[in-house]
Amino acid sequence: MGTAMAGQRWARVRPALAVDRPDADVGVERLFRAHRLAMVRLARLLVDDRETAEDVAQEAFAALHRRWPSLRSDEAALGYLRTSVVNGSRSVLRRRRTVRSNPQPAADTMTAEPADGRLLLAEEHRDVLAALRRLPDRQREVIVLRYWAELPEAQIAADLGISLGAVKSSASRGRDAIAAALTAEQRGQR
Numbered sequence: 001m002g003t004a005m006a007g008q009r010w011a012r013v014r015p016a017l018a019v020d021r022p023d024a025d026v027g028v029e030r031l032f033r034a035h036r037l038a039m040v041r042l043a044r045l046l047v048d049d050r051e052t053a054e055d056v057a058q059e060a061f062a063a064l065h066r067r068w069p070s071l072r073s074d075e076a077a078l079g080y081l082r083t084s085v086v087n088g089s090r091s092v093l094r095r096r097r098t099v100r101s102n103p104q105p106a107a108d109t110m111t112a113e114p115a116d117g118r119l120l121l122a123e124e125h126r127d128v129l130a131a132l133r134r135l136p137d138r139q140r141e142v143i144v145l146r147y148w149a150e151l152p153e154a155q156i157a158a159d160l161g162i163s164l165g166a167v168k169s170s171a172s173r174g175r176d177a178i179a180a181a182l183t184a185e186q187r188g189q190r
Contacts, residue, residue: 023068023069024065024068024069025065027068027074027077028061028064028065028068028077031061031064031074031077031078031081032061035078035081036057036061038149039057039060039061039081039082039085040053040054040057041053041148042057042082042085042086042089042144042145042148042149043056043057043060043085043088043089045129045132045140045144045148046085046086046089046090046093046140046141046144047089047092047093048129048133052092053089056085056088056089056092057085059084059088060081060084060085060088061081063080063084064077064080064081064084067080079155079158079159082145082149082151082159083159083160083161086141086145086159086160089141090137090141093137127181127182127185128178128182130181131177131178131181131182131185132144132178134177134181135174135177135178138160138162138166138170139170139171139173139174139177140174141160141170142156142160142167142170142171142174143170143171143174143175143178145159145160146167146171153167153168153171
Protein backbone atom coordinates (compact mmCIF):
# COMPACT_ATOMS: atom_id res chain seq x y z
CA MET A 1 0.00 0.00 0.00
CA GLY A 2 1.41 3.37 -0.94
CA THR A 3 1.87 6.20 1.49
CA ALA A 4 -0.68 8.31 -0.41
CA MET A 5 -3.34 5.65 0.06
CA ALA A 6 -2.44 5.23 3.74
CA GLY A 7 -2.64 9.01 4.17
CA GLN A 8 -6.10 9.08 2.58
CA ARG A 9 -7.28 6.29 4.85
CA TRP A 10 -5.91 8.11 7.91
CA ALA A 11 -7.67 11.30 6.79
CA ARG A 12 -10.99 9.41 6.85
CA VAL A 13 -10.30 7.70 10.18
CA ARG A 14 -8.92 10.67 12.13
CA PRO A 15 -12.26 12.56 12.41
CA ALA A 16 -13.90 9.45 13.82
CA LEU A 17 -11.13 9.13 16.39
CA ALA A 18 -11.49 12.78 17.34
CA VAL A 19 -15.17 12.20 18.06
CA ASP A 20 -14.35 9.17 20.23
CA ARG A 21 -11.61 10.94 22.20
CA PRO A 22 -13.85 13.00 24.50
CA ASP A 23 -15.57 9.80 25.62
CA ALA A 24 -12.19 8.19 26.21
CA ASP A 25 -10.95 11.24 28.10
CA VAL A 26 -13.99 11.30 30.36
CA GLY A 27 -14.12 7.54 30.88
CA VAL A 28 -10.44 7.10 31.59
CA GLU A 29 -10.39 10.12 33.89
CA ARG A 30 -13.32 8.67 35.85
CA LEU A 31 -11.57 5.30 36.19
CA PHE A 32 -8.30 7.07 37.02
CA ARG A 33 -9.91 8.94 39.91
CA ALA A 34 -11.61 5.79 41.20
CA HIS A 35 -8.83 3.22 40.72
CA ARG A 36 -5.43 4.92 40.45
CA LEU A 37 -4.35 4.19 44.01
CA ALA A 38 -5.50 0.57 43.76
CA MET A 39 -3.53 0.12 40.53
CA VAL A 40 -0.41 1.70 42.07
CA ARG A 41 -0.77 -0.57 45.13
CA LEU A 42 -1.18 -3.59 42.86
CA ALA A 43 1.96 -2.67 40.92
CA ARG A 44 3.86 -1.86 44.13
CA LEU A 45 3.14 -5.30 45.51
CA LEU A 46 4.40 -6.85 42.29
CA VAL A 47 7.50 -4.71 41.61
CA ASP A 48 8.32 -3.60 45.19
CA ASP A 49 9.25 -0.06 44.21
CA ARG A 50 6.96 2.94 44.57
CA GLU A 51 8.29 5.02 41.69
CA THR A 52 8.30 2.09 39.29
CA ALA A 53 4.82 1.11 40.45
CA GLU A 54 3.55 4.60 39.67
CA ASP A 55 5.14 4.39 36.21
CA VAL A 56 3.56 0.99 35.58
CA ALA A 57 0.12 2.28 36.61
CA GLN A 58 0.52 5.40 34.48
CA GLU A 59 1.46 3.29 31.44
CA ALA A 60 -1.57 1.08 32.07
CA PHE A 61 -3.90 4.10 32.08
CA ALA A 62 -2.27 5.40 28.88
CA ALA A 63 -2.82 2.00 27.25
CA LEU A 64 -6.42 2.04 28.48
CA HIS A 65 -6.95 5.42 26.83
CA ARG A 66 -5.63 4.11 23.52
CA ARG A 67 -7.79 0.99 23.80
CA TRP A 68 -10.93 2.73 25.10
CA PRO A 69 -13.05 2.57 21.89
CA SER A 70 -12.79 -1.23 21.79
CA LEU A 71 -13.86 -1.73 25.42
CA ARG A 72 -17.60 -2.15 25.89
CA SER A 73 -18.01 -1.48 29.62
CA ASP A 74 -16.31 -0.15 32.72
CA GLU A 75 -15.88 -3.75 33.92
CA ALA A 76 -14.05 -4.63 30.70
CA ALA A 77 -11.95 -1.48 31.03
CA LEU A 78 -11.08 -2.29 34.64
CA GLY A 79 -10.11 -5.84 33.69
CA TYR A 80 -7.95 -4.48 30.87
CA LEU A 81 -6.37 -2.03 33.31
CA ARG A 82 -5.51 -4.74 35.87
CA THR A 83 -4.11 -6.96 33.13
CA SER A 84 -2.00 -4.05 31.88
CA VAL A 85 -0.64 -3.43 35.38
CA VAL A 86 0.24 -7.11 35.85
CA ASN A 87 1.85 -7.32 32.40
CA GLY A 88 3.74 -4.06 32.93
CA SER A 89 4.99 -5.37 36.26
CA ARG A 90 6.10 -8.60 34.59
CA SER A 91 8.08 -6.57 32.05
CA VAL A 92 9.78 -4.59 34.81
CA LEU A 93 10.72 -7.77 36.65
CA ARG A 94 12.05 -9.35 33.44
CA ARG A 95 14.22 -6.29 32.80
CA ARG A 96 15.51 -6.43 36.38
CA ARG A 97 16.44 -10.09 36.00
CA THR A 98 18.26 -9.31 32.76
CA VAL A 99 20.20 -6.49 34.42
CA ARG A 100 21.06 -8.70 37.40
CA SER A 101 22.28 -11.51 35.16
CA ASN A 102 24.50 -9.03 33.27
CA PRO A 103 25.81 -6.79 36.06
CA GLN A 104 27.54 -3.55 35.17
CA PRO A 105 30.08 -1.86 37.43
CA ALA A 106 28.01 0.16 39.87
CA ALA A 107 28.67 3.72 40.89
CA ASP A 108 29.58 4.16 44.53
CA THR A 109 26.13 5.17 45.72
CA MET A 110 23.97 4.17 48.61
CA THR A 111 20.31 3.40 48.18
CA ALA A 112 17.90 3.31 51.04
CA GLU A 113 14.27 2.49 51.41
CA PRO A 114 12.26 5.70 51.75
CA ALA A 115 11.68 6.63 55.38
CA ASP A 116 7.91 6.75 54.89
CA GLY A 117 7.97 3.10 53.75
CA ARG A 118 9.86 2.01 56.87
CA LEU A 119 7.62 3.99 59.18
CA LEU A 120 4.29 3.03 57.65
CA LEU A 121 4.74 -0.72 57.52
CA ALA A 122 4.40 -2.71 60.70
CA GLU A 123 7.05 -5.38 61.17
CA GLU A 124 4.58 -8.20 60.46
CA HIS A 125 3.53 -6.47 57.26
CA ARG A 126 7.16 -6.15 56.19
CA ASP A 127 7.71 -9.85 56.88
CA VAL A 128 4.69 -10.76 54.76
CA LEU A 129 5.89 -8.49 51.95
CA ALA A 130 9.37 -10.01 52.14
CA ALA A 131 7.86 -13.50 51.86
CA LEU A 132 5.67 -12.29 49.00
CA ARG A 133 8.73 -10.99 47.13
CA ARG A 134 10.33 -14.44 47.31
CA LEU A 135 7.38 -16.16 45.61
CA PRO A 136 7.54 -17.13 41.94
CA ASP A 137 5.96 -14.47 39.72
CA ARG A 138 2.70 -16.34 39.02
CA GLN A 139 2.08 -17.12 42.70
CA ARG A 140 2.85 -13.52 43.68
CA GLU A 141 0.46 -12.18 41.01
CA VAL A 142 -2.35 -14.49 42.13
CA ILE A 143 -1.83 -13.74 45.84
CA VAL A 144 -1.77 -9.98 45.24
CA LEU A 145 -4.88 -10.03 43.05
CA ARG A 146 -6.76 -12.39 45.39
CA TYR A 147 -5.94 -10.99 48.81
CA TRP A 148 -4.92 -7.38 48.26
CA ALA A 149 -7.10 -6.51 45.26
CA GLU A 150 -9.81 -8.87 46.62
CA LEU A 151 -10.73 -10.17 43.17
CA PRO A 152 -12.72 -13.37 42.74
CA GLU A 153 -10.80 -16.34 41.38
CA ALA A 154 -12.71 -16.29 38.08
CA GLN A 155 -11.72 -12.65 37.49
CA ILE A 156 -8.08 -13.42 38.29
CA ALA A 157 -8.15 -16.29 35.80
CA ALA A 158 -9.56 -13.99 33.13
CA ASP A 159 -7.12 -11.15 33.91
CA LEU A 160 -4.06 -13.42 33.89
CA GLY A 161 -5.24 -15.65 31.05
CA ILE A 162 -4.94 -18.85 33.08
CA SER A 163 -7.39 -21.53 34.18
CA LEU A 164 -9.41 -21.36 37.38
CA GLY A 165 -7.53 -24.44 38.61
CA ALA A 166 -4.20 -22.68 38.04
CA VAL A 167 -5.45 -19.72 40.09
CA LYS A 168 -6.50 -22.00 42.94
CA SER A 169 -3.28 -24.01 42.97
CA SER A 170 -1.10 -20.88 42.69
CA ALA A 171 -3.00 -19.26 45.58
CA SER A 172 -2.67 -22.38 47.71
CA ARG A 173 1.04 -22.80 47.03
CA GLY A 174 1.65 -19.09 47.57
CA ARG A 175 -0.19 -19.08 50.90
CA ASP A 176 1.74 -22.17 52.02
CA ALA A 177 5.07 -20.61 51.05
CA ILE A 178 4.26 -17.36 52.86
CA ALA A 179 3.14 -19.27 55.97
CA ALA A 180 6.34 -21.33 55.93
CA ALA A 181 8.47 -18.21 55.54
CA LEU A 182 6.69 -16.46 58.41
CA THR A 183 7.01 -19.53 60.64
CA ALA A 184 10.73 -19.74 59.87
CA GLU A 185 11.08 -16.01 60.59
CA GLN A 186 9.35 -16.41 63.97
CA ARG A 187 11.56 -19.37 64.90
CA GLY A 188 14.64 -17.35 63.98
CA GLN A 189 13.60 -14.52 66.32
CA ARG A 190 13.25 -16.76 69.37
